[in-house]
Amino acid sequence: MEAPHLLEKREKKERREGLPELKNATKGKVVLRFAPNPNGPMSFGHARGMVINGSYAKEWDGEIILRFDDTDAVVKPPLPSAYEQIEREAEWLLGFKPHRIVIASERIPQYYQHAEDMLQRGFGYVCQCSGEVFREFRVSKTECPCRNNSERLNIELWNNMLDGTFKPGDAVVRVKTAMDLKNPALRDWPALRMQDTVQHPHPRPGIGSKYRVWPLLDFQSAVEDHLQGVTHIIRGKDLMDSTRKQTLLYQHFGWSYPETIYWGRVKVHEWGGFSTSQMRRDIESGEFSGWDDPRLPTLSALKKRGITASALRNFWIELGVTQKDISVPISSLFAHNIKCIDDDAPRLAFIREPCKVQLVGEHDGTVDVDVHPNHPTRGVRTFTMDQGPLWIEREDFEKQSIRLKGFADVSTTGEILTIDSFPRSDRRPIVHWAPDVNTKDATLIVAEDGEIHRIQGRMESHEYPVGTMVQLERIGYGRVLDDSTVVFTHA
RNA sequence: GCUCGUAUAGUGUAGUGGCCCAUCAUGAAGGACUCUCAUUCCUUCGACCCGGGUUCAAAUCCCGGUACGAGCACCA
Numbered sequence: 353m354e355a356p357h358l359l360e361k362r363e364k365k366e367r368r369e370g371l372p373e374l375k376n377a378t379k380g381k382v383v384l385r386f387a388p389n390p391n392g393p394m395s396f397g398h399a400r401g402m403v404i405n406g407s408y409a410k411e412w413d414g415e416i417i418l419r420f421d422d423t424d425a426v427v428k429p430p431l432p433s434a435y436e437q438i439e440r441e442a443e444w445l446l447g448f449k450p451h452r453i454v455i456a457s458e459r460i461p462q463y464y465q466h467a468e469d470m471l472q473r474g475f476g477y478v479c480q481c482s483g484e485v486f487r488e489f490r491v492s493k494t495e496c497p498c499r500n501n502s503e504r505l506n507i508e509l510w511n512n513m514l515d516g517t518f519k520p521g522d523a524v525v526r527v528k529t530a531m532d533l534k535n536p537a538l539r540d541w542p543a544l545r546m547q548d549t550v551q552h553p554h555p556r557p558g559i560g561s562k563y564r565v566w567p568l569l570d571f572q573s574a575v576e577d578h579l580q581g582v583t584h585i586i587r588g589k590d591l592m593d594s595t596r597k598q599t600l601l602y603q604h605f606g607w608s609y610p611e612t613i614y615w616g617r618v619k620v621h622e623w624g625g626f627s628t629s630q631m632r633r634d635i636e637s638g639e640f641s642g643w644d645d646p647r648l649p650t651l652s653a654l655k656k657r658g659i660t661a662s663a664l665r666n667f668w669i670e671l672g673v674t675q676k677d678i679s680v681p682i683s684s685l686f687a688h689n690i691k692c693i694d695d696d697a698p699r700l701a702f703i704r705e706p707c708k709v710q711l712v713g714e715h716d717g718t719v720d721v722d723v724h725p726n727h728p729t730r731g732v733r734t735f736t737m738d739q740g741p742l743w744i745e746r747e748d749f750e751k752q753s754i755r756l757k758g759f760a761d762v763s764t765t766g767e768i769l770t771i772d773s774f775p776r777s778d779r780r781p782i783v784h785w786a787p788d789v790n791t792k793d794a795t796l797i798v799a800e801d802g803e804i805h806r807i808q809g810r811m812e813s814h815e816y817p818v819g820t821m822v823q824l825e826r827i828g829y830g831r832v833l834d835d836s837t838v839v840f841t842h843a
Numbered sequence: 844g845c846u847c848g849u850a851u852a853g854u855g856u857a858g859u860g861g862c863c864c865a866u867c868a869u870g871a872a873g874g875a876c877u878c879u880c881a882u883u884c885c886u887u888c889g890a891c892c893c894g895g896g897u898u899c900a901a902a903u904c905c906c907g908g909u910a911c912g913a914g915c916a917c918c919a
Contacts, residue, residue: 366857366866367856367857367858367866367867368857368858368866369857369867387919388919389918389919391919421919422919423918423919424918424919426918427916427918427919428918428919479917482917483916483917486917487915487916490915491844491845491915520917521917522917523917524917533846534845534846534847535845535846535847535914535915536845536846536914536915537845537846537847537914537915538846538915539915541915542916542917544917545917546917547917566917568916568917568918568919569918569919573919588913589847589848589849589912589913589914590912590913590914591913591914591919592847592848592913592914593846593847593913593914593915594914596847596914614848616848616849616912616913617912617913621854628919670855670856670867670868670869671855671856672855672856672857674849674855674856675848675849675912676849676850676855676911676912677849677911677912677913678854678855679854679855680854680855681853681854681855681869681870683854683869683870684854684855684868684869684870687868687869687870688869690881690882691882694881694882694883695882697881699879699881701879721878724882725877725878725879725881725882726877726881726882726883755878756878757878757879758878759878775878776878782878782879783879784879823879823881823882824879825879825880825881826879826880826881827879827880827881828880828881829881843880843881
């Protein structure tokens with residue numbers, strides 16, 4: 353018997369590159385979204401949502417919506433400055449602007465309309481049970497008395513929520529699912545609740561204390577995804593039950609739920625647990641200098657430290673969208689970053705624990721060293737070899753014989769360096785160095801193990817603009833902060 | 844407790860019944876190149892959680908176990 357299909361299969365063995373194929377996707381018709389809470393700027397973890405969703409949008413010639421889920425003014429109040437910052441960070445990360453911006457707090461009327469629709473059509477009800485009481489009902493699978501309210505009564509109670517007759521805690525709107533569902537999380541879940549926006553005004557101008565009733569995430573997100581025509585949702589697997597809740601709501605409305613993909617949790621081994629709320633408190637208390645404090649895992653801090661957007665993109669795409677919970681060493685992000693910056697980074701000498709030494713022997717007036725060893729066309733750095741002193745690192749100063757990189761083999765006798773040979777004559781260690789006249793006092797800022805070290809030294813003078821990625825010879829890569837300060841990125 | 848999910852080298856990842864004594868990256872070790880402990884290149888090391896079952900054939904399907912994670916908020 354012939355089996356031609358087996359032969360065909362034999363040919364394809366290539367490894368899949370990049371992101372897995374999107375199911376049920378049509379080129380040009382894909383709509384995705386990334387929906388952070390603007391209670392702080394983006395952190396490392398948010399970058400995953402932005403990168404994965406944004407990359408799919410680009411790959412499928414579709415759209416990415418940046419949506420601000422700012423429907424809580426009490427527990428996780430929004431930070432007014434975060435909206436714009438997140439927008440800027442999104443563009444920096446993706447390399448393009450998100451196609452649409454949606455702000456949930458500006459869409460409350462739409463959510464109200466759907467809530468009313470839900471009450472009128474009888475698949476939602478106003479529940480006046482307290483949280484504890486309802487919890488009992490949920491575990492015992494019993495229906496709460498409010499479940500049988502007439503549509504008319506529900507509308508009346510709804511108006512009581514809206515007009516302030518009810519206070520926060522008095523009533524919520526629930527979606528009628530079923531109390532005997534296997535998964536307790538899905539039983540008549542809450543869709544909207546009241547918030548004391550007088551005591552806790554929403555920080556958005558124009559929103560403030562305007563609304564007493566606010567949608568919860570599951571309801572707001574579900575309705576908005578439908579309104580925006582979202583086709584694919586890619587999010588953390590902690591939101592799996594959210595999908596199930598929302599699917600139940602979609603069935604009531606007669607809508608069909610988007611394709612959904614989940615990823616697991618990512619921990620960076622070197623970083624502890626940082627929550628946006630906690631960082632915010634620590635910044636306000638002065639423990640950190642700001643959201644871009646190099647010790648923090650925020651995008652602004654990583655950017656300031658010299659991590660590039662493309663390294664971040666490559667990193668997250670390589671991790672992919674598996675549901676595994678993973679823990680990665682930060683060096684894996686650094687490995688991507690090196691690939692992005694090394695080819696451009698000009699070389700510079702930074703002398704830690706500088707020791708001043710005097711050169712003895714005949715030599716030329718100048719010494720040229722490469723700006724970048726792999727790119728001779730990028731020119732040279734010229735050291736001025738007058739009779740002035742040179743700087744070398746203490747560690748090198750203590751060696752008997754060393755080679756001053758690009759110049760000469762020398763022997764050290766106290767502070768005197770005697771030239772032995774210009775060509776390389778043996779295998780003595782090669783060290784970086786610089787004449788005093790070509791250097792200035794400088795600081796290397798290193799953030800490590802949650803601390804900031806400011807290393808003083810002498811750095812080769814340069815005119816690179818702020819933000820330039822440089823490589824400090826024999827030390828590692830860094831980002832120019834000003835003409836005498838470099839932030840250490842990684843080795 | 845109830846519910847849901849995941850399990851491939853040190854770390855990530857490919858793989859959806861025969862291309863697999865398992866891919867790629869990173870890491871480690873060694874080497875080449877190089878006047879940086881950089882970059883680049885080469886070599887080597889190293890894994891299908893455990894136990895059953897289905898099948899001619901299982902990393903891949905089924906059942907059980909174990910481990911880890913998540914949800915059961917009037918947070919997102």
